[in-house]
Amino acid sequence: MSQPFSIAIHGGAGTISKNDLSPEQEAAYHLALSEALAAGYSLLEKGASAMDAVAAAVVSLEDCILFNAGRGAVFTKTGTHEMDASIMDGAFLQAGAITCVKQVKNPVLLARAVMEKSEHVMLSGEGALQFAKEQQLKLEEETYFFSQFRYEQWQLVKDEQTIALDHNIKTEKKFGTVGAVACDAKGNIAAATSTGGMTNKNYNRIGDTPIIGAGTYANNRTCAISCTGHGELFIKAVAAYDVSCLMEYEGYTLQQAMETVTLDKLVKINGEGGMIGTDANGNVALVFNSEGMYRGWQKSNGEKVTAIYQ
Numbered sequence: 565m566s567q568p569f570s571i572a573i574h575g576g577a578g579t580i581s582k583n584d585l586s587p588e589q590e591a592a593y594h595l596a597l598s599e600a601l602a603a604g605y606s607l608l609e610k611g612a613s614a615m616d617a618v619a620a621a622v623v624s625l626e627d628c629i630l631f632n633a634g635r636g637a638v639f640t641k642t643g644t645h646e647m648d649a650s651i652m653d654g655a656f657l658q659a660g661a662i663t664c665v666k667q668v669k670n671p672v673l674l675a676r677a678v679m680e681k682s683e684h685v686m687l688s689g690e691g692a693l694q695f696a697k698e699q700q701l702k703l704e705e706e707t708y709f710f711s712q713f714r715y716e717q718w719q720l721v722k723d724e725q726t727i728a729l730d731h732n733i734k735t736e737k738k739f740g741t742v743g744a745v746a747c748d749a750k751g752n753i754a755a756a757t758s759t760g761g762m763t764n765k766n767y768n769r770i771g772d773t774p775i776i777g778a779g780t781y782a783n784n785r786t787c788a789i790s791c792t793g794h795g796e797l798f799i800k801a802v803a804a805y806d807v808s809c810l811m812e813y814e815g816y817t818l819q820q821a822m823e824t825v826t827l828d829k830l831v832k833i834n835g836e837g838g839m840i841g842t843d844a845n846g847n848v849a850l851v852f853n854s855e856g857m858y859r860g861w862q863k864s865n866g867e868k869v870t871a872i873y874q
């Protein structure tokens with residue numbers, strides 16, 4: 565039996581205003597978002613699972629240098645790249661996450677391997693890298709993750725005691741964490757998120773992205789959520805799980821619950837950012853409290869949209 569299916573993606577939220585992007589840059593973002601949507605949606609169309617769809621969409625975004633995940637990951641305070649990712653299957657409440665990982669080309673696939681091939685939910689650093697090798701996941705040299713613009717971004721803030729959402733750095737406001745949520749034709753939902761974190765973060769700093777319930781959550785009874793924004797605040801707000809709780813215990817719709825968390829609760833604690841969500845009926849919502857969020861969605865009713873600004 566087939567029901568409405570859908571996918572939504574994000575490429576980060578932050579100070580992204582129309583004046584900051586040239587028409588060519590804007591077009592490049594729309595194209596990258598469109599390709600990531602297609603990677604996930606084409607699988608859903610063939611009857612694949614929401615898990616397969618979110619993994620494929622996030623891999624596409626991780627491979628694109630425009631976004632702060634995988635190849636385009638930002639620099640830490642010590643000039644390295646440390647990546648975080650997580651994935652959750654709403655049908656079985658299974659989850660996998662990795663944090664502070666280097667060299668792994670597609671961190672989301674490592675998170676999925678932790679979920680499917682280990683007895684654990686989260687692996688970090690050297691242990692996660694060792695596991696990636698055992699699973700024969702693709703590794704890359706440090707140079708693969710080097711990009712001149714991210715290096716310049718880091719140079720701007722590296723002597724300050726600050727961390728920055730990479731899209732909020734004054735000269736570069738165009739890059740972000742990535743994520744996907746999907747509802748498949750069987751009514752199963754899933755969420756995945758992947759990031760290089762925040763520019764100039766302390767080495768071994770862990771944000772919300774790999775934390776189940778903070779940056780990522782999925783439960784067929786409520787919603788699948790992927791967040792982007794100032795991770796410390798999303799952790800304190802237990803943002804993704806709070807949306808699920810509002811739906812489960814208060815009977816909120818997906819849209820109402822996401823607006824309550826993003827536009828009220830997070831705003832009150834200065835938690836800048838946004839989130840994307842789906843429920844098991846194929847409804848999709850994309851909500852953010854920042855100037856912009858790279859985003860897109862596609863539904864089995866024919867709707868396909870990519871967008872950047874409010």
Ligand code: ASP
Nearest residue numbers: 741761762771792793795
């Ligand atoms: N949430 C991510 C983190 O704090 C950053 C982002 O979404 O851009 O690591």
